Amino acid sequence: MTGISIENLTKNWGEFRAVDDVSFTTKENQFVALLGPSGCGKSTTLRLIAGLDTISSGRISIGSEDVTHRPPAKRNLSMVFQSYALFPHLTAAENILFGLSVRGVPKAEQQTRLKRTADILGLGHLLDRRPSQMSGGQQQRVALGRALISETPVCLLDEPLSNLDAKLRAGMRAEIRALQKRLGITMIYVTHDQTEAMSMADKVILMNGGKIEQAGTPAELYEKPASVFVAEFIGTPPMNVLKTVKGANGAVIAGGNVTLTKATAAGLQFGIRPEHIKLVDKGEKAIVQASEFLGADTILTCRIGDQTLLVRMGGRPGLKDGSVVQLGWEPGAMHFFDQSSGWRRDDVAPSNSALFSAIS
Ligand code: ATP
Numbered sequence: 001m002t003g004i005s006i007e008n009l010t011k012n013w014g015e016f017r018a019v020d021d022v023s024f025t026t027k028e029n030q031f032v033a034l035l036g037p038s039g040c041g042k043s044t045t046l047r048l049i050a051g052l053d054t055i056s057s058g059r060i061s062i063g064s065e066d067v068t069h070r071p072p073a074k075r076n077l078s079m080v081f082q083s084y085a086l087f088p089h090l091t092a093a094e095n096i097l098f099g100l101s102v103r104g105v106p107k108a109e110q111q112t113r114l115k116r117t118a119d120i121l122g123l124g125h126l127l128d129r130r131p132s133q134m135s136g137g138q139q140q141r142v143a144l145g146r147a148l149i150s151e152t153p154v155c156l157l158d159e160p161l162s163n164l165d166a167k168l169r170a171g172m173r174a175e176i177r178a179l180q181k182r183l184g185i186t187m188i189y190v191t192h193d194q195t196e197a198m199s200m201a202d203k204v205i206l207m208n209g210g211k212i213e214q215a216g217t218p219a220e221l222y223e224k225p226a227s228v229f230v231a232e233f234i235g236t237p238p239m240n241v242l243k244t245v246k247g248a249n250g251a252v253i254a255g256g257n258v259t260l261t262k263a264t265a266a267g268l269q270f271g272i273r274p275e276h277i278k279l280v281d282k283g284e285k286a287i288v289q290a291s292e293f294l295g296a297d298t299i300l301t302c303r304i305g306d307q308t309l310l311v312r313m314g315g316r317p318g319l320k321d322g323s324v325v326q327l328g329w330e331p332g333a334m335h336f337f338d339q340s341s342g343w344r345r346d347d348v349a350p351s352n353s354a355l356f357s358a359i360s
Helices: 042-050 092-102 107-121 136-148 166-183 194-200 218-223 228-233
Strands: 004-013 016-026 031-035 057-062 077-080 154-158 186-191 203-208 211-216 240-246 251-253 259-261 268-272 278-293 297-304 307-314 324-328 335-338
Touching: 004 042, 016 042, 016 203, 016 211, 031 042, 031 166, 031 194, 042 077, 042 154, 042 186, 077 136, 092 107, 092 136, 107 136, 107 166, 136 154, 136 166, 166 186, 166 194, 186 194, 194 218, 203 218, 203 228, 211 218, 211 228, 228 240, 228 268, 228 335, 240 307, 251 268, 278 307, 297 324
Parallel strands: 031 186, 031 203, 077 154, 154 186
Antiparallel strands: 004 016, 004 057, 203 211, 240 251, 240 268, 251 259, 268 335, 278 297, 278 324, 297 307
């Protein structure tokens, strides 16, 4: 069993708390993404798990073993860094084998594992090249090879694809994911890119200010964001989150007319994803301010009162700037958040009046 269990992990740098009482578990063979904006503490969390930094408090278990106070080499894990950290004067083969040589693994065993690793990563024809003679993607595969050849059951990766261009990144995402599943490794993967986390991970842990904001499957974070922070971090474009005010029959979008919920509580924020908004015959009136054609679809920037919201539409709707449109959505697509805390409010029932009859 090589799942990982993190209990109440805290790391202080002087007065500053970079990781604040973080707890989570991963199952064996799971791909877990540690996601969040720059400075939220994800790399520090990974380095604590690796044993590269010392914890202030908490407990780290790998499998059934408490490794909290063990040095990195005794934690039975491998790590891949953003910088690749390849030795420039060594060939790809020498770079991949470096750790095994240091540990005195017999030469014949080294060669067997090198062949296996090179086959898995498609590196066979590059083994004699130095890093300067390889592309970024090839160097990245060598860095991965160095981790995989150690055959540890746990692999930690810190933004391993951020130096690659978009096309290569997309290819490597799929490769790493397939490798992880094929080899049955538990991976913890740090990224600030929500697309990467959502497309690769079995479980996403979204961090904010050193704490876990929400942990769950990609679908859970998308469909039921725990807070405005999550709602606005997940999805491209992100969820629209709008101020509401009290209308005649309940809460309405500030500047709008349609009753969103009969709840009269003040201080609600309303969330709706751009892809869940439709043009309807009779709905919430909005003015188109701009449209951005992306090929398969178009993002409309619309205005309700003094608030802006984005609407994703298939194809090229051909709406001129300044057009007046009617917007609608299903009640199930509506989200409510507390205005002051930002946390989700599941106790607020969406009003049926927001289910517009003529959804096109
Ligand atoms: P990024 O995506 O930019 O790498 P991150 O989420 O991985 O961000 P961390 O590198 O974990 O963030 O850093 C978390 C916080 O801890 C940051 O505010 C950072 O400045 C601080 N920090 C990290 N390492 C140290 C250190 N050695 N000394 C002092 N502060 C540190």
